[in-house]
Amino acid sequence: MRADEGLRDRLIRVGGQLVDHEGPSAISLREIARRAGVSHGAPRRYFPTHLELLSAIARDGYTELTARATAALAETPADPRARLAALARVYFDFAATRSGRYELMFRHDLLESGHLRLRDTSLPLFLLLTDLVAQARPEPEPPAQVVAGALWANLHGIAQLWNWGSLPLATGATDPGALLDATLTAHLGPAA
Missing domain, CATH: 1.10.10.60 (Homeodomain-like)
Known part of the structure; x- marks a missing residue:
């Protein structure tokens, strides 16, 4: 180097x-x-520029999140719902342990700036989520990418509200596991 x-x-x-x-x-x-x-x-x-440095830090965050997801999925059974649960946990844990970087990664100005092709770095994770949703929920309507988008938005909201302390206060939850499970059920239906 x-x-x-x-x-x-x-x-x-x-x-x-x-x-x-x-x-x-x-x-x-x-x-x-x-x-x-x-x-x-x-x-x-x-x-x-400051924006280029922020983009590099965000890209590093996507690289770390992808590595964490890859490692978790390598240890998870092939069942799509189990893999979605593992991916949800990784996403939540990343948001909790890297909260500043997590916030930076989803800033619209960075994604739209084109610096370091940041959007290209984030899309593979969404495609993985979409593929797992399609496997776990074979119904054609709504399309898997729409359900994946709704699931992702829900996971993102849980992570953000948990980091702010709002969800533990409102729900009394001390562990986000039940919230993550409820999210999967809401988007995929009850587990078989």
């Missing part, structure tokens, strides 16, 4: 840690440079 590639990766890692602990609004090129131990101008060699 070239020294330049090492510094770029370090800036993304430090930026990711900063966003995970202090939220997306805490991200600045100057603060990342300070925490990475480099001059305040060093990040500009790799990330000419």
Whole structure:
């Protein structure tokens, strides 16, 4: 690995840690440079704009989420519903442990900017979700991608509301498992 590639990766890692602990609004090129131990101008060699750095951190988040999903699915039986439950848990756990990065990953301005083809990085996970929904729910209507979109929106909402403390307060739940199970039932029907 070239020294330049090492510094770029370090800036993304430090930026990711900063966003995970202090939220997306805490991200600045100057603060990342300070925490990475480099001059305040060093990040500009790799990330000419703030948006490009945020996109790189978001892309890193998608890479990590995909790796977590792949590992979980490798250990899950072939049953599509069980695989959807594992994917839902991974998604929720990622949102809980990487809350700042999770928030950053779904910012519309980053997805639309085209930086690092971020949209192309996020779509394979949605396609996996759609494929599993199609396997678990063979009915043609509504189409699998519509059901997958609704399921994803529901999972995203659960994760966000859980992170904010709203769902535990409203439901009294101390573990999100029942909420995730209820979401699968709502979108796929009762388990066989």
